[in-house]
Amino acid sequence: MNLRNPPESELIFAPAAQRALSSLMQRKVAAGTAARISPGVFTTQLTIPLESVVRRNWKTLLEHELPGAVLSYRSAIHGGPDKDNVVVVSYGKRAPSRSYPGLTVEVRPGGPLPGDAPYGKLFVASETRWLLECLEAVKGSASRTVPAEQIELYLDKALQLRGESNLNALRDKAREFAQAHGREREFKRLDRIVGALLATRNARSLTSRQALARAAGKPYDGECLKLFDTLFAALQQAALPDIKEVANSPAAKDNQAFFEAYFSNYIEGTAFTVEEAEDIVYRGAVLVNRLEDTHDILGTYQAATSSPWRDAFPKSGEDFLAWLKSVNGLVMSRRLDKKPGEWKDKTNQAGSTVFVHPDLVRGTLLEGFDRITGLSSPAARAFMAMFIVAEVHPFMDGNGRTARLALNCALTEAGLSRILVPTIFREDYLLPLKALSHQGTPDAYISMLVRLQTWASSLNYAQTREDLRAQLTRCNTFQENRNLYRLINPY
Incomplete structure (x- = not known):
């Protein structure tokens, strides 16, 4: 029977609506030749832990479960799950977060925006989008953002490699994005960091030693x-x-x-x-x-x-x-x-x-x-x-x-x-x-x-x-x- 899955995938999608396929997979599970990952998602790869199967097929899983989702916040930086096996996506208005063996998917309201990069049936948030998302400072945001020090180090590296004019251009794009999508508070934080790195604003807001050295005119590698x-x-x-x-x-x-x-x-x-x-x-x-x-x-x-x-x-x-x-x-x-x-x-x-x-x-x-x-x-x-x-x-x-x-x-x-x-x-x-x-x-x-x-x-x-x-x-x-x-x- 054609299981209608990508040939490289170890996952088999058999929703209840596809009765014959769903019944087949239920029998395989009962016979011990397949394992159920979540409702309608199975695998016949039983030689490694189920968590490992899910982690190495995370993209295929999300493309099926949340097509059109955007890798956002810290997941845009990592290009997928982080070391804690958490992936953050923006998808729809009220889609619930979900857990699989070895993988947690935190779902935030939203979807693709201009500038986001196609990634198969998913998207990756644009640089300006994830920078502002990761500077979010509200209750419960720590699980999906990164420490301010990491953003400072990223912007310091951008200044080193791209130069002052390109860093200013990035700030301008972030300002436009913030005004269009309600991220004015996050943009203020970004603006303070960039200004401190360029020595046009006070450096007291900086936290990383490397960024402080840059602001003091002694940047290092x-x-x-x-x-x-x-x-x-x-x-x-x-x-x-x-x-x-x-x-x-x-x-x-x-x-x-x-x-x-x-x-x-x-x-x-x-x-x-x-x-x-x-x-x-x-x-x-x-x-x-x-x-x-x-x-x-x-x-x-x-x-x-x-x-x-x-x-x-x-x-x-x-x-x-x-x-x-x-x-x-x-x-x-x-x-x-x-x-x-x-x-x-x-x-x-x-x-x-x-x-x-x-x-x-x-x-x-x-x-x-x-x-x-x-x-x-x-x-x-x-x-x-x-x-x-x-x-x-x-x-x-x-x-x-x-x-x-x-x-x-x-x-x-x-x-x-x-x-x-x-x-x-x-x-x-x-x-x-x-x-x-x-x-x-x-x-x-x-x-x-x-x-x-x-x-x-x-x-x-x-x-x-x-x-x-x-x-x-x-x-x-x-x-x-x-x-x-x-x-x-x-x-």
């Missing part, structure tokens, strides 16, 4: 801060070793700084032979066909040997911003097209990783600095500093070198061993960074830095530069093929 907090928690609990600095004489410090600058640039694609790098740093050579590359390595060397970039880590958020701009300006000073020492003015990315929006750089770095100072271990503070700079990517270029200089500055100030990232370790360095950035898993990142710091502290920086180079060669540091070579310990 909330998703980025979640990563910072994940790393903060892991570092706070990590028992990091206290690996003291071994390069204590002027000659040892110089040798260390030279190879730190050499490897830090090589890992970014600024590749020289060691002899070429020595000519640049110690004999003032300039490679005519590589003027920018020449100064990249010289600027990194200067930062690794000179205070405040080598050993005076900032003590306040604003000093942190100034320090970063200063060191990036030094390292990248010959690349004028990259605006050295200036915050980026365009969003940058590496592969699939899109970094923090330019408007959010300052605020995100300031929030990050609070996480740095909140850590008790000096090594933990250094590890946090490097990730913050790498994740924000605040400059057009030189971000990796700037991040590693921040790491080593914090370590040196605390009397701890600086870290070198040799060429052979490039992928082993980048992969944990990506894992933390993309999956929020910090353990490999922490282990990687501890391993590098342990390895770097085993080098004999006090020997001649030629002998140190030979030691590094024995460690495979200059190799590039990870399939054939691995980083080995100096002794």
